Amino acid sequence: MSLKNALAPFGIWARALARPYTIPVEDIMRAPADRYRGWHTNDAEACIGCGSCSDICQNAAIDMVVNRDATKGDTGLRPMVDYGRCCWCALCVDVCPSGSLGLSSEYTWVDKDPEVFRYVPGVDKKPWDDDTKGWHGGEWDLINHDRVPMSMLPGETRGQTWAEVVLGYSEEEAQREAARCLECGICTAACPAHMHIPEYIGAIRDGNYEQAVNLIYETNPMPEMCGKVCTRRCEDVCAHAKQGEPVAIRWLKRFATERFDDLREVIKADVAPIGVGKRVAVIGGGPSGITVAYYLAIRGFEVNLYEALPTLGGATFFGIPKYRFPMPSLEKQVDMLRGAGVKLHVNSPVDAALFEELRSTHDAVFIGAGLMRGKAMRVEGEDAPGVVNALTFLLEHHLRNNTDSDKVSKEPVVLPGMKVAVVGGGNTAIDAARVSLRLGASEVVISYRRRKEDMPADWEEIEDAEHENIQIDVQAIPLRIEQTPDGRLDLIWGPAEMVADKPGARPKPVLVEGVENHLVVDRIIGAIGQGPNLRWLSPEAQGTIADKWGWIKVNEDGMTGMPGVFAGGDLVNETADAISAIADGLRVVQGIPRWLGLQ
Amino acid sequence: MTIENPHVEKETQLWVGPQHPGVTGNMAIQVWLTGDTIQRGITHVGYLHRGFEKLMERRKFIQSFPIVCRICVPEPDTNEYLLAASIEELGGITIPEKAVWLRTLVLEMSRLASLVQQIGGGAGATGLGAVPNWTYTLRDYILDSFEELTGGRVYHMYMVYGGVRRDLPVGFAERMEATLRKIEERLPYIDKVTFQSSVWRERTQGVGLTDPAWVKEMGISGPAIRAMGFARDVRRDFPYLAYPELDFSVITSTGGDIYARMEIRRHEVVESIKIIRQVLQKMPKDGPVAAPIPNVFTWRIPTGQTYVRAEASRGEMGYYTVTDGSDKVRRVHVRGASYVHGFAMAERMFEGLNIADLHPTLVSIPTCPPEMER
Numbered sequence: 001m002s003l004k005n006a007l008a009p010f011g012i013w014a015r016a017l018a019r020p021y022t023i024p025v026e027d028i029m030r031a032p033a034d035r036y037r038g039w040h041t042n043d044a045e046a047c048i049g050c051g052s053c054s055d056i057c058q059n060a061a062i063d064m065v066v067n068r069d070a071t072k073g074d075t076g077l078r079p080m081v082d083y084g085r086c087c088w089c090a091l092c093v094d095v096c097p098s099g100s101l102g103l104s105s106e107y108t109w110v111d112k113d114p115e116v117f118r119y120v121p122g123v124d125k126k127p128w129d130d131d132t133k134g135w136h137g138g139e140w141d142l143i144n145h146d147r148v149p150m151s152m153l154p155g156e157t158r159g160q161t162w163a164e165v166v167l168g169y170s171e172e173e174a175q176r177e178a179a180r181c182l183e184c185g186i187c188t189a190a191c192p193a194h195m196h197i198p199e200y201i202g203a204i205r206d207g208n209y210e211q212a213v214n215l216i217y218e219t220n221p222m223p224e225m226c227g228k229v230c231t232r233r234c235e236d237v238c239a240h241a242k243q244g245e246p247v248a249i250r251w252l253k254r255f256a257t258e259r260f261d262d263l264r265e266v267i268k269a270d271v272a273p274i275g276v277g278k279r280v281a282v283i284g285g286g287p288s289g290i291t292v293a294y295y296l297a298i299r300g301f302e303v304n305l306y307e308a309l310p311t312l313g314g315a316t317f318f319g320i321p322k323y324r325f326p327m328p329s330l331e332k333q334v335d336m337l338r339g340a341g342v343k344l345h346v347n348s349p350v351d352a353a354l355f356e357e358l359r360s361t362h363d364a365v366f367i368g369a370g371l372m373r374g375k376a377m378r379v380e381g382e383d384a385p386g387v388v389n390a391l392t393f394l395l396e397h398h399l400r401n402n403t404d405s406d407k408v409s410k411e412p413v414v415l416p417g418m419k420v421a422v423v424g425g426g427n428t429a430i431d432a433a434r435v436s437l438r439l440g441a442s443e444v445v446i447s448y449r450r451r452k453e454d455m456p457a458d459w460e461e462i463e464d465a466e467h468e469n470i471q472i473d474v475q476a477i478p479l480r481i482e483q484t485p486d487g488r489l490d491l492i493w494g495p496a497e498m499v500a501d502k503p504g505a506r507p508k509p510v511l512v513e514g515v516e517n518h519l520v521v522d523r524i525i526g527a528i529g530q531g532p533n534l535r536w537l538s539p540e541a542q543g544t545i546a547d548k549w550g551w552i553k554v555n556e557d558g559m560t561g562m563p564g565v566f567a568g569g570d571l572v573n574e575t576a577d578a579i580s581a582i583a584d585g586l587r588v589v590q591g592i593p594r595w596l597g598l599q
Numbered sequence: 600m601t602i603e604n605p606h607v608e609k610e611t612q613l614w615v616g617p618q619h620p621g622v623t624g625n626m627a628i629q630v631w632l633t634g635d636t637i638q639r640g641i642t643h644v645g646y647l648h649r650g651f652e653k654l655m656e657r658r659k660f661i662q663s664f665p666i667v668c669r670i671c672v673p674e675p676d677t678n679e680y681l682l683a684a685s686i687e688e689l690g691g692i693t694i695p696e697k698a699v700w701l702r703t704l705v706l707e708m709s710r711l712a713s714l715v716q717q718i719g720g721g722a723g724a725t726g727l728g729a730v731p732n733w734t735y736t737l738r739d740y741i742l743d744s745f746e747e748l749t750g751g752r753v754y755h756m757y758m759v760y761g762g763v764r765r766d767l768p769v770g771f772a773e774r775m776e777a778t779l780r781k782i783e784e785r786l787p788y789i790d791k792v793t794f795q796s797s798v799w800r801e802r803t804q805g806v807g808l809t810d811p812a813w814v815k816e817m818g819i820s821g822p823a824i825r826a827m828g829f830a831r832d833v834r835r836d837f838p839y840l841a842y843p844e845l846d847f848s849v850i851t852s853t854g855g856d857i858y859a860r861m862e863i864r865r866h867e868v869v870e871s872i873k874i875i876r877q878v879l880q881k882m883p884k885d886g887p888v889a890a891p892i893p894n895v896f897t898w899r900i901p902t903g904q905t906y907v908r909a910e911a912s913r914g915e916m917g918y919y920t921v922t923d924g925s926d927k928v929r930r931v932h933v934r935g936a937s938y939v940h941g942f943a944m945a946e947r948m949f950e951g952l953n954i955a956d957l958h959p960t961l962v963s964i965p966t967c968p969p970e971m972e973r
Contacts, residue, residue, distance in 0.1 A: 091662070
């Protein structure tokens with residue numbers, strides 16, 4: 001052992017004069033790193049209470065607790081974090097679909113009371129609530145917000161064909177899209193029929209298509225229709241929609257039902273035959289009537305369904321164009337009714353006398369007659385030839401092309417080469433415009449009084465119409481219609497400016513006085529809404545079940561003021577879409593057995 | 600318990616641990632002594648058992664990340680990497696180039712933090728208080744860098760399937776360089792009290808010997824095998840991440856004693872610093888840090904199995920992972936170097952050891968109990 005080695009340790013005495021190596025306390029209390037993962041923050045207003053944070057937390061540190069009333073798209077729950085369990089991994093932040101959850105960069109928090117270390121971030125106020133440092137979503141997300149794109153016919157050519165525009169997902173695409181679902185179930189609450197959405201999407205993801213359609217059929221007897229044309233409130237509230245594109249719930253339902261050519265072989269209705277020996281009459285073969293008829297029939301009821309038109313489907317038959325919902329799809333659903341044993345009476349309008357007969361010969365009667373009266377535009381010159389109502393236009397068009405009805409003329413209203421104006425901004429307006437285009441109209445203009453973002457029509461429908469070169473004039477208030485000397489129509493309209501209305505309501509269009517614009521066309525189609533028409537009932541019956549405008553009021557079982565007479569669909573439900581009608585039907589499916597004392 | 604031993608008349612039984620004076624203390628050694636010489640010893644673990652492997656079988660793939668880092672406190676990132684790499688292999692995910700380099704950086708930073716900590720631990724176990732003070736401070740500087748990069752100091756949870764969670768913060772390389780210099784500046788002083796000190800040499804040379812014959816029998820790796828003259832290093836023998844593109848040496852020594860193992864660590868600190876500098880220099884400046892992965896709530900991985908390995912500061916660490924088509928792993932077997940070193944090898948090393956040399960020997964291996972009872 002050398003002397004050098006013996007003395008070496010003393011070399012560190014040099015450090016006695018150096019600055020202390022340990023860190024002074026003020027350095028320890030330095031600011032945390034920008035992305036330090038500290039105590040939670042949450043934007044309680046942006047949070048939708050989906051519970052993804054709670055699901056991903058492997059420590060079960062997050063409980064969803066009631067914080068406010070549930071609304072569509074918000075469960076009213078908010079995450080409560082227990083810091084006895086939290087390990088600050090921030091997976092909750094990385095999967096937060098609304099981007100509301102974050103971790104502040106706050107290092108320390110000392111308190112004598114252990115209870116305070118369980119709090120609801122964003123609701124229980126903390127000093128670090130507004131800390132922009134720390135770990136927040138947005139920079140990098142663990143979940144994929146991009147939807148698998150749907151293949152469609154190209155916009156340029158599809159104006160010349162009645163073929164279905166949407167081509168549907170392939171199996172691989174459907175499974176990939178289904179795999180995006182976070183299974184939060186916020187959609188189920190928003191769906192009027194409360195369909196088992198996460199469950200059937202999970203079945204599609206796993207390739208269990210039979211299970212998927214069976215889950216779908218538990219709450220919806222027209223899933224192929226809903227899979228193609230549903231107004232899909234579910235997608236509006238999908239957790240993915242907060243920062244990206246919602247799961248394509250509608251297209252997935254479509255995919256599942258289209259897997260099977262004949263659903264009768266697949267659907268296993270497993271319900272008790274409680275209605276054997278009971279008779280129910282259903283008036284109207286639209287979504288609500290089909291729902292009531294199907295679910296009562298599989299429960300053993302004898303169901304007679306009366307439809308005025310030659311074909312079932314109601315508005316989904318005569319209102320929705322076939323490039324969106326083709327006849328074979330509709331027939332597939334009608335076949336299910338036949339398979340369930342429903343007696344179908346088509347071309348059978350019900351009048352006051354038949355109604356009374358049905359009441360006396362059946363244990364219950366359901367009215368789902370829909371809105372068969374198109375609203376007038378209430379502008380001067382509306383009765384000029386060439387001005388038609390969209391409802392009449394679509395009804396006649398579909399009867400002419402899809403049935404052998406002799407009640408309509410063979411001559412279409414819109415002829416090739418014509419220029420057409422459609423007044424309105426709902427789905428009916430878009431449908432009328434796109435049908436006109438396919439009838440050969442050279443130019444189609446939609447004229448709407450509010451802004452494009454205010455249009456009640458489905459945003460995809462609006463996009464599709466624009467891809468087909470349909471022009472959309474917005475903030476245009478129709479003033480009057482004049483006939484031009486050469487036999488054309490002049491739609492005179494004034495520009496509107498948008499004025500703020502009550503909080504929560506859409507801004508109102510207010511006419512800018514003194515300006516008149518001219519739109520010279522060959523046909524004007526008014527598509528500004530539909531109303532009820534109960535004139536087929538006796539005045540007494542009308543007075544008992546409906547208000548003076550013809551809207552029917554029902555109780556929580558769907559029963560009208562007339563005992564044993566139930567109602568649903570657009571006559572009852574002002575939302576006037578198919579899935580709400582189906583939901584009404586489901587209510588009556590529960591209500592009729594209850595009223596008959598069968599449950 | 601009565602111990603049959605024909606060679607001695609009186610034998611003392613002693614439990615060393617489980618208390619927690621460092622990485623050797625959260626397990627227990629039961630030793631039988633004659634005088635102050637250990638006749639034999641048995642390693643007892645279980646005091647830290649949390650059932651990591653079993654927990655992973657009940658969690659969705661992503662939920663295992665916050666668990667695996669706890670398998671080794673001083674060096675959590677190796678576990679993160681091995682879990683990520685094995686699931687990515689089975690699930691068919693390729694990580695972007697930038698993530699490859701960031702993962703290499705983090706792995707090497709955690710090796711460095713662990714190595715300096717072990718040097719301090721080794722010196723501390725021989726009674727030198729100043730060195731652990733220095734090295735734990737140095738480790739804390741590295742933890743500062745971890746905090747800046749990953750958002751966490753001790754448990755980083757930085758790697759996920761598909762890559763890493765965040766890019767380098769602005770100015771990170773300069774601040775990392777400052778820390779590396781602090782470590783380099785300190786090394787000569789550490790040398791003076793340990794490797795150059797005749798007292799310390801006396802204490803560590805020829806003590807805690809390993810036998811090269813054990814290598815094949817037990818599967819020894821890391822500094823323990825390199826201290827017997829075998830140049831084995833997973834980073835060199837089974838290259839992964841960006842290691843093939845990096846210039847570094849595999850340090851060996853021939854003593855097979857405490858001194859040799861500590862000396863290897865001392866030189867590996869230098870190599871590690873070299874690697875970190877290269878990584879920061881060669882890393883692509885742009886590009887994504889993570890590839891998209893399937894929905895973490897519903898991700899299912901087809902049936903498959905794989906063994907992925909990496910060089911931790913203690914030796915070869917590996918994950919043998921089996922998936923069965925479900926959304927959870929069927930089995931993960933965590934192969935930690937400490938398992939071999941702490942049971943088979945340590946128990947042989949105890950024989951004939953002076954009781955005072957027990958801790959320096961254990962620290963020099965070293966063992967990491969959570970890794971043994973995962």
